Amino acid sequence: MVIGITGPAGSGKSTISKIIKTIYKDKASIIDVDRLGHEVLTYFFIKEKLKENFGEEIFDDDNNISRSKLGEIVFSNQEKLELLNQIVHPEILNKTEQILKEISNKNDIIIIDAALLFKIGLDKLCDKIIYVDAPEELRIERLSEKRGIPLEKAKNIVKSQEHINSKRCDFKILNIGNFDQLYKETEKIIQNL
Template identity: 45%
Template sequence: MKIIGITGYAGSGKSTIARILRNLGYVVIDLDVEGHEILKEDETKKKLEKFFGKKIFENNEIRRDKLAKIVFENKNKLELLNSILHPIIKERVKNKIKKSDEEIIFIDGALIEKIGLDEICDYIIFIESSEEKRLKRLVELRKIPVRKAKNIIDSQRNIKYKYDFKIVNNNGLDVIKKELLKILKKI
């Protein structure tokens, strides 16, 4: 079994690459989805209420938008959130991989290395895109307000990625798909 990470800054095009891979029949574990699932668990809710208060809840569910507003405006609170969620995400992903009999599994996430999942990856593909294009994608495609999108980009500014392959996503879907197919032949 081979484990391939897909990483890059927010808005770089990781989800687009993941969608292409799924369409080709590959299994892709999305770290954002894993994180969202964890936020629904009672144990996680209790921990986050302790550190971030009841203001992040509505109808006994964590409002991700409220939590995001807090953590993307305060680096220390973002680090605290990550220290709570990352070990849980890492364990969930490792368990999913253990239970799978796929030949290749892809992990899609900006923080693969920070979570510690890089240690199980055979290869990492870095998706690169200009900051201008990333901001535009976050605002136009994901409907994130400009200020919040800038905060997300700023929160990732100091992340340095280690990778085996790079795809530059500034020139459209056809270009990145060709690049991805070339990489798939090498792995």
């Protein structure tokens, strides 16, 4: 079974993914789509496209994409973010499909952890979808205080995700309690899959 976990930044997707992994142990795998997005930035043809569209300034001294420089540009400019999305999302979708094919017979549960599950088109790969949310201020606080993202960047990321919604979901979690409460709520959902 493929479970999509989606919702805005700082809502708790990765934490829920890890809870499910703790419950299912070796029978579950997590596809972390943020990480796949980072991998895609190392592909030669993607780097070339990004150079054409964003210029040399997004590269570091070793000719790798500087995520902090690129992030600074796109998270404060919706049009540029959309341009980046058009370049990388098809490749992220391909890569996820490829991984699913490779690991699906070795796992009972595969979790796709992605804020942009619907936007990238990953929802169509999922049997069940969990949508997780929390109030904006709490998410910004988690991103800046717990994940170490500078406050301004955290606010920009959250603003850039205003389109995220719970279009088609089977379960919803409002993650405003403590970790134990989140664990229990996740466990309850797992029992009803």
